[in-house]
Amino acid sequence: MLHWADELYQIYERFCGQPIGGDTVVLLPVAHSTANAQIEVTLSEDGTFQAAKKIKDKKDAVTIIPVTEDSGSRSSGIAPHPLADKLIYLAGDYGNYVPEKAEKASKAYAAYLEQLKTWAEGNHSHPAVRAIYTYLQKGCLIQDLLTASVLNLEEQTGILGKEKICDIVQSDCMVRFRVYQLNPGSRDETWLDSTLYESWIAQNEEQNASQQVQQLCYATGEVTECSYKHPNKIRHAGDKAKLFSANDENGFSYRGRFQNKEQAISIGYDFSQKMHNALRWMIQRQGYSISKTMTVLAWESNLEAIPNLMESSSEMSSDYKEQCKKSQKDDAINIFDIPTNDFGADVASERTFASYREDLIRMIRGYQRNMEPLSNVTVMVLDSATTGRLSITMYAQMEHSEFFENLKEWHEQTAWRYWRRKEFDIFSFDLRDIANCAYGTEQANVLKCDDKLKSFVVNRLLPCVLEKQAFPMDLLQALCDRAAYPQAYEQKYNWDLVVACACGMLRKKICEQKGECNMELDETCTRRDYLYGRLLAVAEVAESVALNKKEGNDARITNARRYFTAFVNQPYRTWNIIRQRLEPYISYMPKPQRNYYCTLIDEITGMFDHAAFMDNSKLEPEYLHAYSCQLQKISADKKRKNQNDSNNEEETES
Numbered sequence: 310m311l312h313w314a315d316e317l318y319q320i321y322e323r324f325c326g327q328p329i330g331g332d333t334v335v336l337l338p339v340a341h342s343t344a345n346a347q348i349e350v351t352l353s354e355d356g357t358f359q360a361a362k363k364i365k366d367k368k369d370a371v372t373i374i375p376v377t378e379d380s381g382s383r384s385s386g387i388a389p390h391p392l393a394d395k396l397i398y399l400a401g402d403y404g405n406y407v408p409e410k411a412e413k414a415s416k417a418y419a420a421y422l423e424q425l426k427t428w429a430e431g432n433h434s435h436p437a438v439r440a441i442y443t444y445l446q447k448g449c450l451i452q453d454l455l456t457a458s459v460l461n462l463e464e465q466t467g468i469l470g471k472e473k474i475c476d477i478v479q480s481d482c483m484v485r486f487r488v489y490q491l492n493p494g495s496r497d498e499t500w501l502d503s504t505l506y507e508s509w510i511a512q513n514e515e516q517n518a519s520q521q522v523q524q525l526c527y528a529t530g531e532v533t534e535c536s537y538k539h540p541n542k543i544r545h546a547g548d549k550a551k552l553f554s555a556n557d558e559n560g561f562s563y564r565g566r567f568q569n570k571e572q573a574i575s576i577g578y579d580f581s582q583k584m585h586n587a588l589r590w591m592i593q594r595q596g597y598s599i600s601k602t603m604t605v606l607a608w609e610s611n612l613e614a615i616p617n618l619m620e621s622s623s624e625m626s627s628d629y630k631e632q633c634k635k636s637q638k639d640d641a642i643n644i645f646d647i648p649t650n651d652f653g654a655d656v657a658s659e660r661t662f663a664s665y666r667e668d669l670i671r672m673i674r675g676y677q678r679n680m681e682p683l684s685n686v687t688v689m690v691l692d693s694a695t696t697g698r699l700s701i702t703m704y705a706q707m708e709h710s711e712f713f714e715n716l717k718e719w720h721e722q723t724a725w726r727y728w729r730r731k732e733f734d735i736f737s738f739d740l741r742d743i744a745n746c747a748y749g750t751e752q753a754n755v756l757k758c759d760d761k762l763k764s765f766v767v768n769r770l771l772p773c774v775l776e777k778q779a780f781p782m783d784l785l786q787a788l789c790d791r792a793a794y795p796q797a798y799e800q801k802y803n804w805d806l807v808v809a810c811a812c813g814m815l816r817k818k819i820c821e822q823k824g825e826c827n828m829e830l831d832e833t834c835t836r837r838d839y840l841y842g843r844l845l846a847v848a849e850v851a852e853s854v855a856l857n858k859k860e861g862n863d864a865r866i867t868n869a870r871r872y873f874t875a876f877v878n879q880p881y882r883t884w885n886i887i888r889q890r891l892e893p894y895i896s897y898m899p900k901p902q903r904n905y906y907c908t909l910i911d912e913i914t915g916m917f918d919h920a921a922f923m924d925n926s927k928l929e930p931e932y933l934h935a936y937s938c939q940l941q942k943i944s945a946d947k948k949r950k951n952q953n954d955s956n957n958e959e960e961t962e963s
Contacts, residue, residue, distance in 0.1 A: 313704055314528060314584050316687060321587035324612065334593045337373060337586040338506045339579060340513045342381055345546050346372040346393065346500075347474040347482040348459055350450075353489050354436055356443025361457040363474050370475060371546065372485045372500045375509040377424075378517070378578065382538040384549055384697065387413070389421035391428060391509060392441065392499065393485040401448020406462070406469045407480045422446065428512050435508040437488040437499050450484070517578060526577035528584075536578040537570055540585040543699060544592055544604050544691065550699035552588075553581070592691075599741065599767050600760035603692040603702075609709060610684040615676060618688065618774060619767070622669060622720045622737040629672050662724070662828055665735040669720055673713045686712040688775060692764060702768055705775050712775070719774045722820040726828055726941055727809030733941050735828075738810050740770050746810040747787040754800050756807075780817045788814055789930040793877045795870045812937050815930055830938035837921040838928045841880045842935030843913050845869055848887050850943050851906040855894035877932065881925040 325336050337343065347370065351359040364370045372393060379388040389398045397403055397414050398421040404411030422445065428434065429442040444450075451469075454460040460479050463470045469479045477483075486499045496502040521534040539553040553574060567573040588606075597605045597619050609615050614632045616625045690703035707715075720737040727733065738746075742756075744766035749758035758766075772778040788811040791797070798804040812828075819826035831839070849869035856865050868890045869876075876883040888910075895903055914922070 312706065313687065313689060313701070314580075316706075317584045317587040317591070318528070318580055320591070320608075320612070321583040324587075325583075334590060335373060336590040338510060339582040339586070340376060340381075340510055341373055341506060341586075342376045342540060342542055343546050343589075344372055344374050344390075344393065344483055344542075345370040345475070345477075346485040347477050348396075348454065348484045349487060350454075350484055351487040351489070351497075352440050352444050354440050354491060356440045358444060358453050359489070361454050361459045363459055365475060367475060372483070373506075374485075374500065375506075375513075376540075377513065378536055378538050381540045382551065384541070387417050387420050389417065389424055391424060391512075392438065392505075393483065394421060395481060395483050396451065397480070399445055399484055400450040401445070402451050403480075406451050406467075408468060410480070418448075427516075428509070431512055432515065433508050433511040435505050436490055436492055437486070437495070437502065437505055438508065440488045441486050441499075521578070524571065524575050526580060527575050528580045529577060531577065533577040533579065535571075535575045536581045537574070539576070539581050540589075543585065543589050544596070544598075548699075549696050550693040551697065552585075552699050552701070554698065600764045602694075602760070603690065603764040603767070605688070605690050605767070605771070607686065607688045609680060609686050611681065613676075613680050613684075615686060615709075615712075616716065618716075618771065619740045621739045621742070622665075622724065624739065625720075626668070626672060629675060633675070660726075660735050662726075662735060665724060666721060669717060673717050677709065677713055680709050684709050688771070690768060690771065692768075703771055707775070715775055715777055718777065722817045722826075723813045724828070725809050725813035725816060725937070727812075727937070728805055728940075733944055738813055740767050740774075742806070743770065743784075743788075743810055743814065746791060746807045747784055751799055751803060754803075756803050779821055780814055782818075785811075785814050785818055785930075789933065792933055793874055795873045796866075808933060808937060811930070812933050815934060828938065830935075830942040834935075835916050835918070836931065837917065837924060838931040839935040840913055840917055841876075841884070841928055842932030843939040844884060844910065845873070845876055845887075845932070846936045846939035846943070847906060847909050847913065848891050850940065851898075852891055852894045854902065855897050877928050879925050880928055880932075881923050 321336065325338075345367070347364055348361060349364055350361045353359055374393045375391040377388070377391060380390045397407075397410065398417045400414070401418050401422075403414040403418065407414065422442075425438070425442045425445070429439045451460060455462065459474075461470050461472055462468060472479055474482055487497050488499060489497055492504070495504050499505055517534050523532050524535040525531075526533050526535055539551055541551050542548050543550065543552065553576065591608055592604055592606055595606070595608060597607075597617060599605060599619070605618060607615060607618055617628060620628065685706055686709050688703070688705045689701060691699055692702045693699045724735050724737045726735045741763060744763040745756040745758050747758075747766065748762050749756040751757075766784065769781055769784065773780055788807065792804075792808045792811040795801075795804045798807070816826045816828060830843075834840070849867055852867040852869060856867070868887050872883050872887055876887065895906060898906070
């Protein structure tokens with residue numbers, strides 16, 4: 310049996326019924342699932358209708374319901390849940406108001422009532438079950454809901470209208486029950502009553518023991534009641550995809566190696582329920598949704614908090630601080646203190662890579678402090694190609710020390726200093742942002758890419774994070790290509806993010822090849838691509854400064870950015886155009902500024918080999934590093950000058 314299944318089973322056995330921090334997500338009992346209810350009916354203990362209401366809050370709609378082996382995996386046919394269910398199963402008068410489904414409703418109601426009777430009159434009955442059975446026998450549920458103004462009829466036809474309750478058509482609504490009970494220890498909310506859970510578990514075990522043949526469980530090696538109808542609703546309440554399925558009797562899915570499904574897969578009912586419930590609980594608790602179909606799940610053996618694999622170092626730090634506050638560990642709250650650099654904030658000095666690395670290490674150690682030395686971290690990626698089949702596209706398990714070491718290396722090597730909230734700061738990148746930067750387009754001023762493409766990219770990046778695999782060259786090329794087209798973006802901050810992301814991933818690739826890559830400007834480098842990148846940055850800043858001084862409009866596009874793509878493809882020819890068009894703007898500058906930029910351009914130009922300078926071939930991606938680093942250097946020089954001027958003024962005044 311796969312190790313992940315046993316791991317989930319062990320988690321269920323260890324943590325079922327135990328409070329985990331401030332968790333509000335429930336680890337479901339065996340033979341239970343969740344569903345979104347749209348209607349709540351209140352009964353007295355003798356089965357008398359009291360009231361009913363619509364459930365408008367989607368959070369409140371999530372309802373724990375008992376299920377059978379058939380109903381827990383139903384996708385079609387008639388398979389009633391034991392208690393809460395859709396109107397077509399509960400309402401004996403359903404056919405009167407939805408005539409096109411009258412025949413199916415009659416069969417569904419009969420099957421539901423027969424099943425409920427067995428529980429209500431069995432050895433493990435419960436007062437709430439008897440009350441619900443007594444009421445539903447009357448066959449007047451829809452009439453009562455109409456009287457309570459929960460449902461509405463069409464005036465002309467007298468049938469249920471197409472109105473919706475929480476986006477669900479009236480005729481498809483799920484109903485749950487509240488029963489006023491006199492029993493101590495019981496709750497009126499049947500979906501929260503632990504005594505009701507226990508009642509159904511005992512009833513279900515008795516039914517399974519009488520109906521199922523005992524077979525060998527491939528997971529535990531024990532002879533027990535086995536299940537071939539495994540639960541769905543793994544990722545969310547509406548999820549129909551299953552991890553295990555062997556219902557293809559005619560398509561020969563498993564023929565050739567096996568004669569029947571019993572040979573192909575045989576898992577004990579109890580094991581299946583606990584494993585699936587643990588997986589569902591873990592996803593709700595700490596799963597990361599990448600797209601409509603893809604979910605990433607990571608956990609530590611003892612369920613200690615671990616970082617979100619998807620996030621940037623900035624997001625990780627915020628999450629860590631929240632974890633510290635939740636656990637009330639005052640000594641850990643300030644372990645990782647990355648400046649937020651809010652709009653308008655004055656930051657005394659820019660972050661260095663050394664300080665960034667120190668903060669990252671402190672955060673990692675903070676996460677590790679409460680972990681057992683040999684505990685493991687498990688990572689699982691789930692995705693569904695079709696609505697009915699769920700697959701594990703990636704699975705990895707490692708000691709937590711290896712996990713954190715690899716995570717630290719990823720965030721070290723992919724970090725880059727970029728303009729964010731009116732300040733340069735150092736951060737690594739969210740995996741989803743990498744996908745959006747490489748393949749996304751602007752939608753409502755935000756970079757977004759197709760869900761399938763995003764899932765594909767994240768699946769490729771996770772081994773880079775977890776196993777130190779090389780960063781994909783095609784993805785790096787896509788980022789660099791996007792960075793070379795600034796006019797493809799209406800919002801400059803989107804292009805800035807693309808450039809920074811390309812620089813970060815380029816730095817990652819250089820680290821893989823050479824062991825390290827500095828993110829500071831190398832003023833001694835004489836390589837053609839690097840020098841041309843520096844020149845482009847100087848022209849960009851110089852024209853921006855001049856435009857702002859002359860017109861008070863720093864939003865106007867500069868010639869450096871207008872000719873950016875042409876410059877990358879034909880640097881020598883295009884630089885002459887940019888330099889010529891820069892002259893009028895430089896002439897408007899005060900003499901100190903004019904001298905600064907002219908001197909800088911002359912210094913960089915003088916470092917070229919003459920033949921290399923006149924080489925008009927396309928620039929290699931290295932120019933992006935130089936471009937970004939030169940922008941940072943000019944910004945830092947300006948900040949230092951302003952600080953020195955301010956200090957000199959203060960000294961003069963004093």
